[in-house]
Amino acid sequence: MNREAINEDQHDLKKVGLPPGSLIYTGKKGKGEVSIELISYNEQIYERKFLDSHDNIEQHLIPDAVNFISINGIHEVQKVEEIGEQLGIHRLILEDILEVNQRPKVEVFDDYIFFTMKMLGLGKAKKKINYEQVSAIMGKNFVLLFQEQQGDIFDGIRERIEKKRWDYSQKGQRLPRLSFVRHRG
Numbered sequence: 001m002n003r004e005a006i007n008e009d010q011h012d013l014k015k016v017g018l019p020p021g022s023l024i025y026t027g028k029k030g031k032g033e034v035s036i037e038l039i040s041y042n043e044q045i046y047e048r049k050f051l052d053s054h055d056n057i058e059q060h061l062i063p064d065a066v067n068f069i070s071i072n073g074i075h076e077v078q079k080v081e082e083i084g085e086q087l088g089i090h091r092l093i094l095e096d097i098l099e100v101n102q103r104p105k106v107e108v109f110d111d112y113i114f115f116t117m118k119m120l121g122l123g124k125a126k127k128k129i130n131y132e133q134v135s136a137i138m139g140k141n142f143v144l145l146f147q148e149q150q151g152d153i154f155d156g157i158r159e160r161i162e163k164k165r166w167d168y169s170q171k172g173q174r175l176p177r178l179s180f181v182r183h184r185g
Contacts, residue, residue, distance in 0.1 A: 003067075005071070007102075009124075012091070015025055015099075017185055020092060020095070021091035021092050021094075022094055023077050023080065023091070023094055023095055023096075023098055024077070024098060024099075025074060025075050025077050025080075025098045025099075025100075026073065026098065026100050026101055026149055027074070027100040027101075027132075027133070032073065032074065033072040033073065033076075034053045034071060034074075034076045034079045035050065035053075035071070035072045035073060035091055036050070036051040036052075036053060036055070036057065036069065036071050036072075036088065037049070037051075037069070037070040038051055038054070038060055038061075038067060038069050038070075038101075039048075039052055039067075039068040039158060039162075040058065040060075040061065040062040040065040040067045040068075041065055041066055041068070041161050042064060043061075043185075044105065045065060046161070046162060047061070047062070047065075050164070052075055053076070053079055053139065055173070056086055056179060057069060057083060057086050057087065058087065060088045061141075061142065063141065064141075065141065066141055066142070066143070067141060067142040067143070068143045068145070068157075069143065069144045069145065070140060070145045070147070070154065071083065071144070071145065071146050071147070072147050072154070072177075073147075073148070074097060074098060074100075074146050074148055076149070077098060080094055080097060080146070081094060083144075087137075087142070087144065088111070089112075089137060089144075093114050093137070094108070096116055096135065096136040097116065097146045100125075100133040100148060102116065102130070102133075104118065105128060106115040108181060110136050111139055111140070112138060112139040113137070113138045113139075114135070114136070114137050115134070115135070115136055116133060116134070116135040116136075117132045117134055117135075118132070118133060118134070119131065119132055119133075119134045119147075121143040130149065132148040133147075134146070134147050155169050
């Protein structure tokens with residue numbers, strides 16, 4: 001067994017015997033601060049902020065806009081817990097966000113939809129495939145994105161939002177309908 005496999009097994013041992021909803025980060029030890037980006041937009045406004053990890057996110061949300069919140073770095077468990085409390089996210093969902101060795105899944109709740117999956121990418125030398133867990137929570141006027149590391153494939157979405165290249169094709173639709181989403185029939 002290689003050293004990485006041993007370390008992953010040791011992370012899993014931290015959770016043995018703990019009650020459901022125990023918040024333990026099971027990934028590799030993180031480097032640096034947690035970064036929080038908030039983009040609020042609707043047909044009239046576009047506002048982009050980088051929040052301090054000690055800010056109360058809820059105070060920065062715009063009620064009549066879609067609030068796209070991207071959190072990079074989930075290794076700071078206390079920060080993930082604070083964000084969950086601020087936005088009313090159940091502890092079992094927070095536990096799933098911090099448990100990076102699980103299979104992809106989707107859960108539908110009354111107020112939001114939660115999903116978690118693996119994001120694949122090429123390493124710096126382009127000889128190795130890297131992966132990280134990405135979790136998202138989509139509510140009535142927010143999208144909350146949790147990632148293990150900085151940098152992602154969602155930059156194209158941010159750019160489309162900034163340039164107002166979305167289509168409110170249905171009355172009351174709050175999220176952008178992006179052109180890369182195609183229905184085959």
